[in-house]
Amino acid sequence: xxxxxxxxxxxxxxxxxxxxxxxxxxxxxxxxxxxxxxxxxxxxxxxxxxxxxxxxxxxxxxxxxxxxxxxxxxxxxxxxxxxxxxxxxxxxxxxxxxxxxxxxxxxxxxxxxxxxxxxxxxxxxxxxxxxxxxxxxxxxxxxxxxxxxxxxxxxxxxxxxxxxxxxxxxxxxxxxxxxxxxxxxxxxxxxxxxxxxxxxxxxxxxxxxxxxxxxxxxxxxxxxxxxxxxxxxxxxxxxxxxxxxxxxxxxxxxxxxxxxxxxxxxxxxxxxxxxxxxxxxxxxxxxxxxxxxxxxxxxxxxxxxxxxxxxxxxxxxxxxxxxxxxxxxxxxxxxxxxxxxxxxxxxxxxxxxxxxxxxxxxxxxxxxxxxxxxxxxxxxxxxxxxxxxxxxxxxxxxxxxxxxxxxxxxxxxxxxxxxxxxxxxxxxxxxxxxxxxxxxxxxxxxxxxxxxxxxxxxxxxxxxxxxxxxxxxxxxxxxxxxxxxxxxxxxxxxxxxxxxxxxxxxxxxxxxxxxxxxxxxxxxxxxxxxxxxxxxxxxxxxxxxxxxxxxxxxxxxxxxxxxxxxxxxxxxxxxxxxxxxxxxxxxxxxxxxxxxxxxxxxxxxxxxxxxxxxxxxx
Amino acid sequence: xxxxxxxxxxxxxxxxxxxxxxxxxxxxxxxxxxxxxxxxxxxxxxxxxxxxxxxxxxxxxxxxxxxxxxxxxxxxxxxxxxxxxxxxxxxx
Numbered sequence: 093x094x095x096x097x098x099x100x101x102x103x104x105x106x107x108x109x110x111x112x113x114x115x116x117x118x119x120x121x122x123x124x125x126x127x128x129x130x131x132x133x134x135x136x137x138x139x140x141x142x143x144x145x146x147x148x149x150x151x152x153x154x155x156x157x158x159x160x161x162x163x164x165x166x167x168x169x170x171x172x173x174x175x176x177x178x179x180x181x182x183x184x185x186x187x188x189x190x191x192x193x194x195x196x197x198x199x200x201x202x203x204x205x206x207x208x209x210x211x212x213x214x215x216x217x218x219x220x221x222x223x224x225x226x227x228x229x230x231x232x233x234x235x236x237x238x239x240x241x242x243x244x245x246x247x248x249x250x251x252x253x254x255x256x257x258x259x260x261x262x263x264x265x266x267x268x269x270x271x272x273x274x275x276x277x278x279x280x281x282x283x284x285x286x287x288x289x290x291x292x293x294x295x296x297x298x299x300x301x302x303x304x305x306x307x308x309x310x311x312x313x314x315x316x317x318x319x320x321x322x323x324x325x326x327x328x329x330x331x332x333x334x335x336x337x338x339x340x341x342x343x344x345x346x347x348x349x350x351x352x353x354x355x356x357x358x359x360x361x362x363x364x365x366x367x368x369x370x371x372x373x374x375x376x377x378x379x380x381x382x383x384x385x386x387x388x389x390x391x392x393x394x395x396x397x398x399x400x401x402x403x404x405x406x407x408x409x410x411x412x413x414x415x416x417x418x419x420x421x422x423x424x425x426x427x428x429x430x431x432x433x434x435x436x437x438x439x440x441x442x443x444x445x446x447x448x449x450x451x452x453x454x455x456x457x458x459x460x461x462x463x464x465x466x467x468x469x470x471x472x473x474x475x476x477x478x479x480x481x482x483x484x485x486x487x488x489x490x491x492x493x494x495x496x497x498x499x500x501x502x503x504x505x506x507x508x509x510x511x512x513x514x515x516x517x518x519x520x521x522x523x524x525x526x527x528x529x530x531x532x533x534x535x536x537x538x539x540x541x542x543x544x545x546x547x548x549x550x551x552x553x554x555x556x557x558x559x560x561x562x563x564x565x566x567x568x569x570x571x572x573x574x575x576x577x578x579x580x581x582x583x584x585x586x587x588x589x590x591x592x593x594x595x596x597x598x599x600x601x602x603x604x605x606x607x608x609x610x611x612x613x614x615x616x617x618x619x620x621x622x623x624x625x626x627x628x629x630x631x632x633x634x635x636x637x638x639x640x641x642x643x644x645x646x647x648x649x650x651x652x653x654x655x656x657x658x659x660x661x662x663x664x665x666x667x668x669x670x671x672x673x674x675x676x677x678x679x680x681x682x683x684x685x686x687x688x689x690x691x692x693x694x695x696x697x698x699x700x701x702x703x704x705x706x707x708x709x710x
Numbered sequence: 711x712x713x714x715x716x717x718x719x720x721x722x723x724x725x726x727x728x729x730x731x732x733x734x735x736x737x738x739x740x741x742x743x744x745x746x747x748x749x750x751x752x753x754x755x756x757x758x759x760x761x762x763x764x765x766x767x768x769x770x771x772x773x774x775x776x777x778x779x780x781x782x783x784x785x786x787x788x789x790x791x792x793x794x795x796x797x798x799x800x801x802x
Contacts, residue, residue, distance in 0.1 A: 161741040193768030196743050293743050297767075308768075315754060315763065315770075324757045416772045420758035423774065429761075529777050531738045534763055534770040 102150040104263040105180060109173060109204060110188030111197050112159030113535040115216045117141075119188055119244060120156040122252040147260065155182070161196075162289060163203050167453060177207045183263045186212045186255070191221035191228050191243070192536070194304055199296035201237075203289075210266045211239045214255050219245040220536075221304075228304040236299060314537055315413070324417055331410070332504065335401055337497035340478055343393035344493060350392065354385035371577075379573025380566055386622035387565040388558065390475045395554045398471055402440055407540035411436060412532055419530055425512050426519030428452065428530040431461040435511060438468040439504075442670040445470075446677055454528025459683060460518045462674055466666035466691045467511045469503065472617040476661050477503055479621060482641045483654040507662045510694060518690075564615040564668075572612060572626060586627050600696060601656030601703030603648060610660065615668050620661070652706050656699050663695035713785045715764070716778035718752035722794075724783035725749055731780040739777070743767040750783060 108123075110116045124143030141156040157176060158169035177185070185208040189197040201213060215230050234241040240258050244251040317323050358377060365373050405411060411433050419429030430452045438445025445465045452458040469477060481499040519525075576586045586608070593611075594604035602610075609623040628647040649657065665688045666674070675684040718724050726748045729736050744750070744766060753763040753770060761774045787794040 167738075190768075196767045196769055199743065289740060290745050293745060293767075319754055319756065319763070321755075321757045412772075416756055416761065416763065417758075419772070419774070420756060420760050423760070429772075529735050529738065530761060530772065530774050531742070531777065532772045533742070534772055536770075 105182040107182040114190040194300040213241040215243045218243045224308040233303045336500045341493035346393040350389040379569045383569030409535045425516035442470045443673040446673045456523045456525045480654045480658040600699035715781040723786040727782040
């Protein structure tokens with residue numbers, strides 16, 4: 093005790109614990125000012141997040157433990173939580189309670205009393221409880237458990253300030269800086285040790301009954317409509333369709349504007365750099381700048397629209413409901429509805445989706461979900477799919493955004509079907525084994541907090557993904573420019589490579605140019621379109637970006653080839669970041685390799701079959 | 711008379727009598743507070759028939775049929791047949 097005091101005299105460690113879906117991450121964010129990604133589903137936080145706040149030369153370090161229901165169950169989250177509590181022995185343990193479901197959340201608090209003697213309870217979601225007609229009595233709870241209880245509300249960020257203050261006092265008191273130092277805070281702790289889980293739950297129920305005797309008034313039951321027998325599927329498809337329609341329709345104009353802006357910038361840069369040698373200038377402008385600008389212009393607008401919309405669905409609590417809807421087909425394929433959630437995350441970014449597979453408890457099911465995640469098109473592949481849909485549908489140079497959204501939804505349904513089939517195949521061959529169970533909490537609907545949501549999705553996700561794409565695009569641009577300008581004999585290297593790939597590509601209904609572009613866009617799927625144009629035109633970047641459908645046409649991409657290319661866009665090797673993530677998640681070269689080979693095999697076979705079919709039909 | 715949880719109809723309540731599941735399968739349910747004695751309400755079935763959403767201890771939880779079938783309950787209609795019929799009439 094003495095040494096610890098010396099070592100970190102004004103550093104205090106605080107730990108946040110609580111059930112999933114009690115607004116723990118929100119409290120953490122308000123305490124520390126960090127923007128941790130919150131999501132309304134179980135198993136969001138798997139690794140503990142860290143943050144801190146300072147007051148008067150004292151630093152309070154906060155660790156947000158993963159949400160758990162109990163500590164003895166042995167799930168990965170529970171092991172992380174117990175490990176942390178035993179190893180690091182925080183100064184203060186804050187347990188977040190849900191005022192609308194006291195009984196269940198209290199039982200965790202009772203269990204945590206055995207692990208720690210300096211508890212602070214935070215009664216979160218008080219505003220939601222009041223809407224349901226509940227009035228939990230914090231004072232009564234504090235008296236019964238001999239611990240401080242602080243009510244917090246989602247609609248009043250300032251209420252967390254009180255929590256912060258109480259936690260500071262609790263920390264100081266434990267270190268003996270304040271009077272009443274060795275007060276027996278955990279008087280009941282020793283009794284609690286002998287409690288079984290069942291007894292704890294009964295005690296929690298009794299306690300909840302005295303603290304909050306009122307029954308919640310019935311909520312409006314949206315589930316009856318959202319999950320209803322006849323309404324569920326149309327609503328789901330409609331929401332998906334809306335998501336894409338808004339993204340595509342909203343992204344069109346800013347994309348064109350950005351391209352125009354970038355090409356104007358390029359003219360200025362050209363003037364600015366006129367002192368350099370022509371070859372070097374071309375490398376910088378056409379290679380580095382051109383590719384990067386293209387990637388930004390194509391990617392930024394759809395991402396800036398897609399991610400916030402996706403976050404709204406997340407905040408509302410619709411994603412666990414999607415898992416609930418999808419569980420039956422997934423169960424038939426030897427997986428569970430949680431895989432549906434991972435696929436949704438994969439729509440944003442496959443690397444995120446692969447990480448998200450941690451929410452699947454069964455080892456084999458989780459592996460199957462990881463290996464098939466790249467079969468869902470990520471956000472970076474959407475622009476390509478939309479453009480190919482344009483080539484497919486275009487009449488007289490125009491196509492309606494709604495049609496594109498419908499086609500994209502169709503592509504997504506296809507990819508979901510292939511994912512399901514692949515999961516079934518994997519689960520019946522190399523990943524054979526008993527089925528895990530599917531027990532998932534369906535959280536209550538929560539109103540999304542728009543301001544927080546915008547900041548989070550724009551700053552955290554959009555800029556991070558964009559930053560990654562740019563860091564990859566810039567060197568790739570230089571590499572490709574070099575490939576385009578290095579000459580072998582009388583011909584540049586790129587067209588040569590493209591021609592060399594042509595026979596294989598033709599078998600799959602593609603062209604050598606497209607296949608080479610697919611290969612070279614391994615660092616980031618977003619590069620595919622700019623690359624195709626770059627290779628096809630042998631290194632001269634086309635600056636008037638508005639006519640890319642026409643450009644593709646000019647490169648000989650007809651409707652049939654567009655269809656094959658779209659299928660190959662859906663199913664091919666995952667991008668480098670995703671492959672790296674798979675390795676991190678599985679730690680096995682075998683699975684990493686398979687995660688590359690399997691989607692590729694699917695794509696190649698499907699494309700060849702499709703090409704053959706189209707040939708036979710004429 | 712004992713029924714299993716999967717036999718509860720949408721909207722019906724029941725009281726858990728026993729869990730006849732392997733420890734591995736029972737653990738997540740116990741963790742959520744589904745013990746003998748707990749009151750459970752069957753909320754609704756997934757449009758494809760499985761899983762089903764149950765409400766207990768203030769939370770809504772989706773449980774598959776195979777798990778629910780291993781949980782014995784005392785159903786509302788058996789515990790209070792008169793009241794159950796009245797409820798049915800009032801609903802229809």
